[in-house]
Amino acid sequence: MTTVSSSGRDGAAVVVGASMAGLLAARVLAERFGRVTVLDSDTLPEDAVPRGGVPQSAHAHGLLAAGLRGLEELFPGLIDELVARGGLVADVQEQFRWVNDGYTIARGRSGMQGILISRPLLEREVRRRTLADPRIELFDRVDVRGLVSDDHGRVRGVAAVDRRDPADRESRRWDADLVVDASGRTSRAPDWLAALGAEPPEEERVEVDVAYSTRWYRREPGQLDGDRGIVIAATPGNPRAGFLLAQEGDRWICALGGYLGDRPPIDPDGFDAYAATLPSPMLHEVIASAEPITEPRRFRFPASVRRRYERLARPPEGLLVTGDAVCSFDPVYGQGMTVACLEALALRDVLRRGVDGPALPRAFWRAIEPVVDVPWEIAVGGDLRIPGVRGPLDRRTRVVNGYIGRVHRAAALDPAVGTAFLRVAHLEAPPASLMAPTVMAHVLVGSRRWPSGTTRLIPVPRSPVDSRSPV
Ligand SMILES: Cc1cc2nc3c(=O)[nH]c(=O)nc-3n(C[C@H](O)[C@H](O)[C@H](O)COP(=O)(O)OP(=O)(O)OC[C@H]3O[C@@H](n4cnc5c(N)ncnc54)[C@H](O)[C@@H]3O)c2cc1C
Numbered sequence: 225m226t227t228v229s230s231s232g233r234d235g236a237a238v239v240v241g242a243s244m245a246g247l248l249a250a251r252v253l254a255e256r257f258g259r260v261t262v263l264d265s266d267t268l269p270e271d272a273v274p275r276g277g278v279p280q281s282a283h284a285h286g287l288l289a290a291g292l293r294g295l296e297e298l299f300p301g302l303i304d305e306l307v308a309r310g311g312l313v314a315d316v317q318e319q320f321r322w323v324n325d326g327y328t329i330a331r332g333r334s335g336m337q338g339i340l341i342s343r344p345l346l347e348r349e350v351r352r353r354t355l356a357d358p359r360i361e362l363f364d365r366v367d368v369r370g371l372v373s374d375d376h377g378r379v380r381g382v383a384a385v386d387r388r389d390p391a392d393r394e395s396r397r398w399d400a401d402l403v404v405d406a407s408g409r410t411s412r413a414p415d416w417l418a419a420l421g422a423e424p425p426e427e428e429r430v431e432v433d434v435a436y437s438t439r440w441y442r443r444e445p446g447q448l449d450g451d452r453g454i455v456i457a458a459t460p461g462n463p464r465a466g467f468l469l470a471q472e473g474d475r476w477i478c479a480l481g482g483y484l485g486d487r488p489p490i491d492p493d494g495f496d497a498y499a500a501t502l503p504s505p506m507l508h509e510v511i512a513s514a515e516p517i518t519e520p521r522r523f524r525f526p527a528s529v530r531r532r533y534e535r536l537a538r539p540p541e542g543l544l545v546t547g548d549a550v551c552s553f554d555p556v557y558g559q560g561m562t563v564a565c566l567e568a569l570a571l572r573d574v575l576r577r578g579v580d581g582p583a584l585p586r587a588f589w590r591a592i593e594p595v596v597d598v599p600w601e602i603a604v605g606g607d608l609r610i611p612g613v614r615g616p617l618d619r620r621t622r623v624v625n626g627y628i629g630r631v632h633r634a635a636a637l638d639p640a641v642g643t644a645f646l647r648v649a650h651l652e653a654p655p656a657s658l659m660a661p662t663v664m665a666h667v668l669v670g671s672r673r674w675p676s677g678t679t680r681l682i683p684v685p686r687s688p689v690d691s692r693s694p695v
Pocket of ligand 1: 264280556559
């Protein structure tokens with residue numbers, strides 16, 4: 225093993241993974257470390273195109289309002305730059321249609337801003353801004369294989385195979401005062417820790433077996449009355465979801481999602497027929513007359529996974545983990561990139577407090593636990609409404625889920641309830657805010673006033689069109 229030194233005046237950090245979580249971590253580490261080296265096993269493209277190391281990048285990605293706000297905080301001026309590249313900003317309630325339990329949230333002005341932009345373009349722009357900092361360097365085609373530790377078990381760097389030179393496939397060592405693993409949901413950090421004789425984290429899983437089929441369409445002016453998107457959530461009676469998001473280049477990205485082995489078809493007719501069975505006809509009405517520009521393609525997501533690093537009795541010194549490597553959420557809630565951003569902000573705050581050395585890992589885990597708790601509660605609680613999804617369904621979740629049904633009904637009539645719900649869904653307010661007396665009063669009045677029989681709920685068809693085929 226040869227050594228590539230990356231130590232600098234203020235120490236060195238190595239980040240494993242140059243996707244959203246890794247880039248955002250690098251951005252904040254550069255406030256504290258003299259050199260930050262980001263390593264990624266993938267070949268990073270110049271163009272804003274999906275890439276193999278992030279296979280989900282070919283699918284619809286919405287950024288929650290808290291995520292957009294966080295990105296702008298880390299990279300001032302980024303929103304304007306994204307708009308200059310074709311991204312579209314929108315008030316998440318006024319210019320968007322949200323359908324929950326078949327009820328469309330009443331239109332209103334939420335004051336929360338969202339951006340509609342493809343995942344590859346967003347990542348490329350974040351990468352460009354991150355690398356504008358001269359303390360940050362990035363090497364792609366470097367495959368990290370393990371951690372390097374000293375005699376006391378403190379992590380001192382990573383071992384990696386550098387594939388940039390085909391003649392030299394030797395494992396090398398990148399020294400670091402701090403290693404941050406941001407290698408996504410397939411992170412090997414638990415195995416790497418075990419290989420060092422350290423305790424790996426407990427893992428919680430909620431099996432959802434979600435499948436996405438995604439297709440792109442040309443976006444014409446006037447479609448959807450100029451609104452920027454539709455999100456149709458799966459309902460307990462019809463667990464199928466649909467997303468239609470405006471994207472740069474006058475395009476729509478349309479994703480259909482099914483649970484527990486219900487796979488939206490990838491043949492064009494089947495895709496179209498499946499869209500017609502969603503809990504609202506709104507999305508199908510647009511794509512039925514829109515011009516498709518790609519064939520549908522599929523992605524499977526077996527389970528939401530949370531790794532409980534914060535519960536380790538002795539968190540390893542010199543190692544932090546962030547992004548999907550800590551918690552990978554059912555994608556239908558659109559939370560992953562926002563959580564990665566909120567984790568980066570939490571890391572920044574810990575570092576700014578001057579926390580260092582052995583105290584850093586525990587302070588970091590303590591800081592990100594609440595950041596992950598809320599979206600995890602939202603995603604797991606929501607998924608447990610779907611018949612057949614198994615998980616920790618305690619009394620509290622049952623009560624909250626019963627109440628959420630009322631929130632959805634009330635939100636269809638009362639924009640204020642819609643705003644309150646969207647603030648929680650966009651991670652701008654805690655779930656408990658929906659229980660505030662003023663909100664509850666609106667929910668109770670609104671949900672009772674909803675005239676029965678006026679929704680357009682569509683029951684799931686008895687034999688779903690070609691939807692249980694293997695991937
Ligand atoms: C179908 C789908 C749809 C989604 N939709 C949304 C959405 O609408 N909104 C949202 O916010 N989130 C969404 N997500 C989640 C989102 O994609 C992730 O949360 C986000 O990419 C942040 O993940 P990450 O940076 O932690 O990991 P990833 O994006 O998975 O990136 C991991 C990186 O690590 C690199 N890597 C892996 N192993 C190694 C190694 N050994 N050595 C070096 N490099 C390595 C990879 O090449 C990659 O670049 C979705 C996910 C899926 C699956």
